[in-house]
Amino acid sequence: MPYILQTNHLTKIIDGKELVKNVNIHVKKGEIYGFLGPNGAGKTTVMKMITNLWKPTEGAVELFGETLTPTSYEVLKRMGSIIEFPTFYDHLSGKENLQLHCEYMGYYNPGSVEKALEMLELTGAAGKTVKNYSLGMKQRLGIARAILCRPELLVLDEPTNGLDPAGMKQLRDLFKMLCTEYGITIIISSHILSEVESIADTIGIISHGSMVKEISMKEISEMNTAYIQLTTADTKKAAYVLADKLELNNFRVIDEHDIRIYDSRISTNDISKAMMHNDVEISAIGKKAESLEDYFLKLTNGEEKSC
């Protein structure tokens, strides 16, 4: 499988402190890769190494099939990025900042600046100096700049910081559109699960500087199929009924009141009936599904829950 971006055992140590270790990322061409992790997990460190701002202590970054070296400049033409927060020349207008970006990138395409501003709904503020922009407007201008030169790869570090829910939704739609219509590959980091869950094709989860899991959303939905949660005062007897009477073995006693039944062949009705016939009192029964949030919390030991 050709990857547009992959990292091999990426490690960064600063002043003896290991910020990330052995991070392996595999981003396929044309997909949206959600890079998830709690605050301080090492997302920005990895992104800085991908964009060549920081150099790996060990390991390597491979971009467009080439290993990134300290002098890999040409590869930067094919990338757009926002790392941490977008910075601008505040005394210049939004439009002037974008024009300046085109000059440095060596990208000349009439109307591209106006189009990027329009996509991010900044046309009205194009002539305003950036120092008069709100935080959300700056964030959107940063994204406009990142997509301005039609990059093949977008590296976005927490791009929705400072945006209201409507702004977040607008960006999610934009990222989807950029991916499907323009074939742009996007790696987007976030600690807000819902932000990534709805758009990502693949998820990479980082915790304490280590890559915990890299998995496609399809696999997650297959793996975390719906389950039936049964709440009862007598889990021992309920487990006996499930195993002996209903001949189920794909269930787990979660705690002294709850049992999760993962077998998809059985219905809640059948379980209720079997429990009633065997005098097992049920206080609640219902179908549930493990969300990405549950999965994330499980992998990061519930370290952070941001949404």
Add this chain to the structure above:
Amino acid sequence: MLKLIRLEWKKNNIIKYVRNVFIMVFVLLSLILATAGELASKEVGTAYGKSMLKAGVEMFTNMSFIVFTSTMLASFIVGAYKNKTMNLMFSYPINRKKILLCQMLAVWIFNFTALVLTKILFYAVLATVRGFADMAASGIVLNSGMFYAEIFVNSAVMVSVSFIALLAGLKMKSSKAAIIAGVIIVILTQGNIGQYTLADNVPFLMILMFLSAVSVFLSLYRLETRDVL
């Protein structure tokens, strides 16, 4: 290179610096003219008085532009690291050393040009006010190539030695440190203790030029492999 230098001026709002130079030149010219008038009124038409006139122009202009160069270096380069616009610059497909070199050149060219023009303007105004013959006696010969060559070399040296301030600013990650370093350079190169001054001490200026070259070298050293913090 030229394009990058032009972009540096554009994004750093060079018009603001041009305006500030004009204000500075106006203030300095007023001071110089006042000094010239003072010398005339006291009829200090001696060789000492005349050489004082030239020394005054050199001192005032050199002092001002050393500090001005340090301030611009603090803003163009040290400030860019601090406000993270350097991260943005290093995300462009341009050699990092070339970027930083162009930033330095943008400051150097601006200050060198401004300093040369300021000195020529001051001498021309003084010549008009006091008379060309009087000026010639002070060693200020406006139609001599050597006189202009001296202005060019002196201006180049003064602007160049200001680059020592760059390393101070970068090492201490502080724009203020760069400006303070500029003031220290002013004191060292233009100050005097009684009759003693290092202003015309060629070996001392050569040492400063060497330190300036070291400062530029260290600012560019291993720039590609350094993390942009």
